[in-house]
Amino acid sequence: MENGLTIDVEEWYHLCGSDPLPEPEGRDRRVMENTSAILALLHDFSVTATFFILGSVAQAEPTLAPLIAGGGHEIASHGWSHELVTKLAPEEFREELRRTADLLEQQTGRRPLGYRAPQWSLGPLTPWAFKILREEGYRYDSSLTPLPFVGDRRGPRIPHLIAGGLLEFPPLVTPFPGINLPTGGGWGFRFFPRSFITGSIGRLNDRGSPAVLYLHPREMEPDGPRVRLSPFREFVVYGPRRSVADRLRPLLSRYRFTSLERLADQWDTASSFRHTMPPRPFPP
Numbered sequence: 001m002e003n004g005l006t007i008d009v010e011e012w013y014h015l016c017g018s019d020p021l022p023e024p025e026g027r028d029r030r031v032m033e034n035t036s037a038i039l040a041l042l043h044d045f046s047v048t049a050t051f052f053i054l055g056s057v058a059q060a061e062p063t064l065a066p067l068i069a070g071g072g073h074e075i076a077s078h079g080w081s082h083e084l085v086t087k088l089a090p091e092e093f094r095e096e097l098r099r100t101a102d103l104l105e106q107q108t109g110r111r112p113l114g115y116r117a118p119q120w121s122l123g124p125l126t127p128w129a130f131k132i133l134r135e136e137g138y139r140y141d142s143s144l145t146p147l148p149f150v151g152d153r154r155g156p157r158i159p160h161l162i163a164g165g166l167l168e169f170p171p172l173v174t175p176f177p178g179i180n181l182p183t184g185g186g187w188g189f190r191f192f193p194r195s196f197i198t199g200s201i202g203r204l205n206d207r208g209s210p211a212v213l214y215l216h217p218r219e220m221e222p223d224g225p226r227v228r229l230s231p232f233r234e235f236v237v238y239g240p241r242r243s244v245a246d247r248l249r250p251l252l253s254r255y256r257f258t259s260l261e262r263l264a265d266q267w268d269t270a271s272s273f274r275h276t277m278p279p280r281p282f283p284p
Helices: 031-044 055-060 064-070 090-108 127-135 186-191 194-206 231-238 244-254 260-269
Strands: 002-009 050-053 074-077 160-162 166-168 174-176 179-181 212-215 256-258
Touching (some): 002 260, 031 244, 064 090, 186 212
Parallel strands (some): 002 050, 002 256, 050 074
16 A cells, blocks of 8 residues: 655745745745755655645745656645635635646646645635636645644545545544544644554555655754744644654655555556545535
8 A cells, every 4th residue: 555745845934824924035945955855865765755835935946846856756736825725715726826837837847736725724615726726627635634623623534536526635634532633744743652653554554545644844854943933833833843754764664655646546547545435515
């Protein structure tokens, strides 16, 4: 069973839920160095991943997307501004998709087929967004998380179709009495015991479903700069300040990981992890 490994390519100051930060000339940009460290780690384990790139970051670092694509990885879209989709009008959302896709195609020679919204901000409040994704040629989405507060805690934990034919890849979570826990990335990935995470991956794989992990370039730098936040928000964003690489290496050696595009190909050609489930009826 192959699992999905994804990277949200954004700068250290692109944080959802905090006031937007300006990007003046001379701001300390760290995404190139930290993404290069991720690429080196994946090369060591011969792993291919999906990189959801923020359009504004690709514009600021024009050699970044070609560097990632040159390593054989999938280039996908993270939108342009890192604004929550719930705060965008439908045409603003479409414009962000097109602007990002045009730039990534110009830089790598290929338009993205996958999309992930900042802070999992697609769902019942944005039914129009799924239709726009299909109209703009997207094949899959990875924005619906079965977590409370930032997602739908009752949502499916396995890949599934959304009405309209869009394939959805939710991130790994771990069921716990009354709640799902965020073990697939972020603070939870760095906080919970490794056995907790491996057990969750193993149970999904035993059911014939891939687990989807995610990380951010800033997590490669435990002593990197922080955005000033409230104590609660600081924990949610940063959790324990340990390098995500130390948590990831044992998993890369134990499990097989690949891009979401490859998992989508497997969905189309086999029933290895296709489960009987009616499409989610978000789009009208």
